[in-house]
Amino acid sequence: MPKRDNVEMTEAEFLAAYDLSDYPTVAVTVDVVVLSILDGELVVLVVERAEHPYLGRLALPGGFVAPDESLDSAAVRELAEETGVAAHLDGDTDGVFIEQLATFGDPGRDPRGRVISVAYVAFVPVPSRDLAAGGDARAARWIPLRDLDERFAFDHGAIVAAAVERVRAKIEWATVAGWFVTEPFTIAELRGVYETVWGAEVHPQNFARKVNATEGFVVATGETHQPVGGGRPARLYRRGPAQVIEPPIRRPAVTDDVTAR
Amino acid sequence: MPKRDNVEMTEAEFLAAYDLSDYPTVAVTVDVVVLSILDGELVVLVVERAEHPYLGRLALPGGFVAPDESLDSAAVRELAEETGVAAHLDGDTDGVFIEQLATFGDPGRDPRGRVISVAYVAFVPVPSRDLAAGGDARAARWIPLRDLDERFAFDHGAIVAAAVERVRAKIEWATVAGWFVTEPFTIAELRGVYETVWGAEVHPQNFARKVNATEGFVVATGETHQPVGGGRPARLYRRGPAQVIEPPIRRPAVTDDVTAR
């Protein structure tokens, strides 16, 4: 414990004499909710636990924070280990999107003892099925959010629910929906992200007008893409530099459950 | 470390043999950004550090998380110790408002070693000056957000900045502005919260119309309050049950610095 008379020392002397391990310490993990869209459904990347506790149950990719790395770095590292995708923080134009979600630390959330989890949420483009193969040895796979049920280990079900609410709210005012699609993309594909995340239909013409009116949301490539089965060619776009949608795209009132399509 | 062959045990056997302390652990603190409004300015509750490190610098009230308490409980406890105010979580009709903000865990943010901080933000009513006297022995006081400068210990300046952005954004779509005023209050007082938090003028008539049109934002008491120096008596209100303002009250575009009035 710090001595009561530490005021009489210099700061250097204090630090030399200080032992932080006298304080209660806990294990800290970083868990990442990797969200994507596959076949018109919002999916989350999960691993099947190969060890106790919760052997055989689903869990979020994650792990303990190394002594010398920041929380953000740990999240990026875990994401890379599980998906093989290089991430950059908070809206870099490369890689994928990842940001801190919330911290979960109820005593008893982990039967092994006091472990608090700093949760992150990541948005990655429609996965080619072999994306998970780029990860580590654990069997990572995508599962749809509608059949989560009670199959999660720890409190990971609550963490996923918080991530879903985050993405549903955030695409209203931020341009992050672009991280769910591969470049180049059509306006219809981008609209599909909103429809899947919200579980509601979005008016096609009004959506296109809004996206094009938002400076820097998307940038036209000049190329077009031919819809399968005929139809007028659709213009192709890339993600633009804008971070904020002003005014926002309001989400229609939904009566869905939080895990519904 | 967990044994590689732990699959062969039962879960109970595994847990009995398990020692979490084999994993790297860190110290975890909870720091609370207590915001209020005093004399038309947004103020934050700070304590002056009486110990190394950062002796004499300003810091947020906070402390280590006890082994058996949740993060939320720790934040409520710290708030009560510093302000004497009993808090309830996330929009209870009693006490004050407090919610988790974000977690700060860069290595090197604390010279004593690896310490991560789970930050909370609380909104409390206009403090009577003796509020801090209800706190513990440390000299807690309110300081205006416009002269924060470099006087904060650790990374607490960044934590405060995040809290300010949280409140500026949150009063747009949530009814939390009511937690900054004492009941009963007038619409003009509630409008003053928005003006102070945003650092921008809000149109009085349009604001009153919007608040009254939002079911459950405020509830009229039937009483009135006489403005000093004359004027029509203002109706008095209490906080209503609604949590969300739908559609939101949009914040006017501001060019201010994040710490400006």
Add this chain to the structure above:
DNA sequence: GTAATAGTGTCTGTGAGACATTATGGC
């Protein structure tokens, strides 16, 4: 009476919802 503040009524402009129409391809 005047000044000050609160509350009511109304016009207007922006922007989203809805839908008709045109454009461009496969078949």
Add this chain to the structure above:
DNA sequence: GCCATAATGTCTCACAGACACTATTAC
């Protein structure tokens, strides 16, 4: 030709911004 999809144009309605006007008090 028909069908499917994308893009364009336009009408309407909700709602916020602005402002005129009325109401109630202190002085």
